[in-house]
Amino acid sequence: xxxxxxxxxxxxxxxxxxxxxxxxxxxxxxxxxxxxxxxxxxxxxxxxxxxxxxxxxxxxxxxxxxxxxxxxxxxxxxxxxxxxxxxxxxxxxxxxxxxxxxxxxxxxxxxxxxxxxxxxxxxxxxxxxxxxxxxxxxxxxxxxxxxxxxxxxxxxxxxxxxxxxxxxxxxxxxxxxxxxxxxxxxxxxxxxxxxxxxxxxxxxxxxxxxxxxxxxxxxxxxxxxxxxxxxxxxxxxxxxxxxxxxxxxxxxxxxxxxxxxxxxxxxxxxxxxxxxxxxxxxxxxxxxxxxxxxxxxxxxxxx
Numbered sequence: 001x002x003x004x005x006x007x008x009x010x011x012x013x014x015x016x017x018x019x020x021x022x023x024x025x026x027x028x029x030x031x032x033x034x035x036x037x038x039x040x041x042x043x044x045x046x047x048x049x050x051x052x053x054x055x056x057x058x059x060x061x062x063x064x065x066x067x068x069x070x071x072x073x074x075x076x077x078x079x080x081x082x083x084x085x086x087x088x089x090x091x092x093x094x095x096x097x098x099x100x101x102x103x104x105x106x107x108x109x110x111x112x113x114x115x116x117x118x119x120x121x122x123x124x125x126x127x128x129x130x131x132x133x134x135x136x137x138x139x140x141x142x143x144x145x146x147x148x149x150x151x152x153x154x155x156x157x158x159x160x161x162x163x164x165x166x167x168x169x170x171x172x173x174x175x176x177x178x179x180x181x182x183x184x185x186x187x188x189x190x191x192x193x194x195x196x197x198x199x200x201x202x203x204x205x206x207x208x209x210x211x212x213x214x215x216x217x218x219x220x221x222x223x224x225x226x227x228x229x230x231x232x233x234x235x236x237x238x239x240x241x242x243x244x245x246x247x248x249x250x251x252x253x254x255x256x257x258x259x260x261x262x263x264x265x266x267x268x269x270x271x272x273x274x275x276x277x278x279x280x281x282x283x284x285x286x287x288x289x290x291x292x293x294x295x296x297x298x299x300x301x302x303x
Contacts, residue, residue: 005136008108013182015107021135021299024106024156026205028300029252030081034129035295036098037088038069043287058286065283072257072291075277079251084133084298087125094119096284097293099200100147100167101126104297105159107183108138110176115145115167135298139179144171149198149293151176154205156303158186158229162199165191190222196241200292204246206274207254208303210234212265214241234272240264247290251277252301257291 009015021032043060076083086098094116095101101122102109109130114120130137146169150162159180163173173189180187196202196217203222204212209231215223216238226233236246245262254274258266259281266276281291 003136004131004134007139008136009139009179011182013184015138015183017106018108018135021104022106022108023104023153023297023300025208025300025303026152026154027207027250027252028303030079030249030297030300032082032084032298033076033249033295034084034086034098034102034298035073035076036086036096038065038096039088040090040093041065041096041284041287042093060283060287068280068283071279072281072294075257075279079255079257079277081251084129086129089121089125092119092121092125094289095122095125097149097289098126098296099149099293100198102130102296103148103151105138105153105180106185108136109296109298110138111140112146112148113141113144113172114147115169141172141175143175144169144173146172146176147198148296149200152199152203152205154188155208155229155231158188160188160190160199160203162190162192162203164194164196166194167198188225190218192218197288198293201241201244201247201290204248204250204292206234206248206250206256206269206272207252210272212236212246212248212268214238214246217241234265234268236265236268244285244288244290247285247292249291249295249297259285259290261285 073083102111111123147167150168152160154160177187202214202217206212211231212234214236245265249257256274257277260278261282269276
């Protein structure tokens with residue numbers, strides 16, 4: 001390995017962009033994406049959505065889940081995206097959700113620190129992946145907890161990061177904030193209730209200057225900040241949030257990957273002229289994570 005490093009971040013800022021990897025927005029054309037393995041996936045009781053599914057009598061079916069997982073991979077390939085699959089560890093039931101164990105920044109990936117005990121070992125395979133791909137790390141979070149579902153490279157020059165004090169703690173957020181601001185980017189922090197797990201169940205960029213937001217589930221502070229950036233908001237109902245209806249992936253060129261069950265957002269996206277890829281993901285959304293949770297963008301064209 002010639003270029004791999006555990007910290008390519010320059011103290012005080014001025015870190016260069018990577019030639020092949022990285023992203024400066026959530027909606028630039030997606031070229032490469034990291035997907036977690038589903039071999040050991042099962043519903044856990046550590047989040048409200050999986051507990052709700054169990055309370056309603058729903059059951060996890062691994063054969064159906066495998067079919068849906070493959071349908072999602074086919075949707076990416078059809079859209080011209082190359083999926084990279086993370087090696088599985090039999091001790092990690094939620095390793096599927098590759099969004100959380102690292103985040104991609106404009107300057108390279110950051111390895112995070114997981115909150116839940118059954119997820120803390122996910123750092124090992126994620127580091128092995130980046131090393132094997134010769135993608136040097138921007139840095140590693142060492143202060144508190146930090147999970148990728150709270151982190152968004154919203155648009156060029158601005159990063160939005162939520163924290164509940166659990167999945168992402170204030171200490172972890174402030175460490176990331178210091179790095180981002182040293183690079184000259186705006187860093188908007190937003191605190192919310194731990195019930196919602198991650199920010200990406202309530203907010204998603206769909207394309208340039210267009211976002212899906214459950215306005216009933218966020219404070220005016222965040223809405224005002226988004227509107228001040230001249231970003232149009234597609235309002236999504238609170239009930240849709242309970243079904244992971246905002247947990248989607250922008251593919252670039254006004255295309256978006258949305259679970260088939262998210263009919264409200266699908267209809268509204270099509271009304272805005274967006275092309276929708278809609279695989280059935282019910283076995284995963286019922287367990288507490290959607291297509292956004294299951295992926296980590298590795299490479300997007302600059303917006």
